[in-house]
Amino acid sequence: MARISCTRRLQFCAGHRVMGHENKCANLHGHNYVVFLTAEAESGLDDVGRVIDFSVLKQWFGLWIDANWDHGFIVFDKDAEALHALSQMEKQKVFEMDSNPTAENMAAFLLKQLAPGLLQESGITLTKVVLWETENCYATVKLDAKEIAAPLPLQPKA
Numbered sequence: 001m002a003r004i005s006c007t008r009r010l011q012f013c014a015g016h017r018v019m020g021h022e023n024k025c026a027n028l029h030g031h032n033y034v035v036f037l038t039a040e041a042e043s044g045l046d047d048v049g050r051v052i053d054f055s056v057l058k059q060w061f062g063l064w065i066d067a068n069w070d071h072g073f074i075v076f077d078k079d080a081e082a083l084h085a086l087s088q089m090e091k092q093k094v095f096e097m098d099s100n101p102t103a104e105n106m107a108a109f110l111l112k113q114l115a116p117g118l119l120q121e122s123g124i125t126l127t128k129v130v131l132w133e134t135e136n137c138y139a140t141v142k143l144d145a146k147e148i149a150a151p152l153p154l155q156p157k158a
Contacts (some may be wrong), residue, residue: 004045005127007038008057012070016101019079028073028082031133035110037061038128039119040148052124060118061110068093074101103139107131111141 015030041051072093075082079100086094099105107129115126128142 003040004051005038005040006051006054006057007036007128008054008061010035010037010058010062010065012065014069014071015073016075017079017082018102019076019082019100028085033106034132035061035065035107036128036130036132037110037115037126038130038142039124040127042123042125052122061114064114064118068095074106076100103131103133103137104141107139107141111143 011032011034013030013032015028017028018025020026037057039051039057045051072095073082073086074095074097075086077083077096077098083094083096086092097105097109099109110131111126111129115129119126125143125148127148128140130138130140132138
């Protein structure tokens, strides 16, 4: 049986720094990110012939990204120097990750930590995230066949 998926593109702007980076990415800086979210339905297409309406993916993930990442700084929770610098700014939005905020780790966060909670009990599984950090650089994280076949562990809504 063929597997059918759909993909929604979202954009956001955010700053970060890659702690321990050997070059200029060790500095606080920002990107115009583009993320592609690919979803599959556990029970095939709905009555309309869709995996999920694209606007639903935009609503669920877009609202979370707007509230947590867009026009803020994404920082490794062990990066005391960056956290201190950002704390000196009044009303600066800061999202602390439990890993260094590389494109790879950010994509993995969306797929493995955020998606299970947002999609809980929807019958939809996010199977792949592609995160473009620049026009030339992107990271891809996807579930393997076993992870797609098995129900994802339930996570609290973020």
